[in-house]
Amino acid sequence: MEYTSLKQQLADKGYAITKPLFNAVEIDAILRHVAEVDPAKPTFRKTTDLFAIRQFLKEVPAVQPLLFKPAFNALVEELLGKNAFLVKSIYFDKPEQSNWFVAYHQDLTISVDQKIDWEGFGPWTVKQNQFAVQPPLTILENNLTIRIHLDDTTESNGALKVIPGSHCKGVYRPEAIDWQQETEEICPVESGAVMLMKPLLLHASNRTTNQQRRRVIHLEFSNEALPKPLQWSEQCFPF
Incomplete structure (x- = not known):
């Protein structure tokens, strides 16, 4: 794999896309395990537009x-x-007829095991018994999101739209986007390939229009410990 090129793209644009790392047999095995679990849990979300498993x-x-x-x-x-180490894992399944639309945003929060007032951390939210907080920018700048695509993803079934370089501009509110200065790129990804992304990259996703589902495993990694007693809620060392 050409690591130098991926690193350069990630630094310059805030994202990069690999060649397929997972073959059809491996993807089928992953999806069989997903199909075997009981979706009646608080970490599962199932609607006509989206099926998601938090703490995947x-x-x-x-x-x-x-x-x-x-x-x-x-x-x-x-x-x-x-x-x-890994700090968050989510499985997303956008069905064939999904109208699920995600507007431009940055991933500004991390998941932690409890709410503790700490300088530089805030505001806080709670979703499905999970505490989330916006940390200092240095943590977000160092983290990395890896999206494993289990289906071919194109503009027609929700491939991410991004604003290249926006990860270098700190907190960048969508309403402040200057479209006279910024450009938008669509990020198609082959089945089995991986999209690398910086959390501060502005990204969005359109509705599905081609009757093709989009299944993605979203993994977030860090190499930085949080100040005690704060702890990552899903920290694990899988390697």
């Missing part, structure tokens, strides 16, 4: 050896170092 690796632990294969582990280590 906890809820479907059988997928871990399939995801954390040598090629994937080497990619994470190359980008974040040997001390990298």
Whole structure:
């Protein structure tokens, strides 16, 4: 894998896309494990437009050896170092007729195990018994999101739209986007390939128009411990 090019794209644009890392057999095995779990849990969300599993690796632990294969582990280590660890995992399934639309935003919060007032951390939210907080920008700047695509993703079934370079501008409110200065890029991703993304990259997703579903495993990694007693809610060392 060409790590130098990926690193440069990630630094300059805030995202990069790999060639397929997972083959059809591996993807089928992952999806079989997903189909076997009971969706009647608070970490599951199921509507006509979206099926999501929060704390995915906890809820479907059988997928871990399939995801954390040598090629994937080497990619994470190359980008974040040997001390990298996982801090969040979500499974998204956007069905064939989904009208689910996501407006431009940055991923400004992290998941922690409890609410503790701490300088530089805030505001706080609670979603499905999960505490989330906006941390200092240095943490968000160092974190990395890795999206494993289980289906071919195009503009017609919700491929991410991004504003390249927006990850370098701190907190960048969508209403402040200057379209005279900014450009938009669509990010199609092959099935089995991986999209790398900085949390501060402005990104959005359109509704599905081609009757093709889009299933993605969203993983967030860090290499930075939080100030005690704050703890990542989903911290694990899967490598």
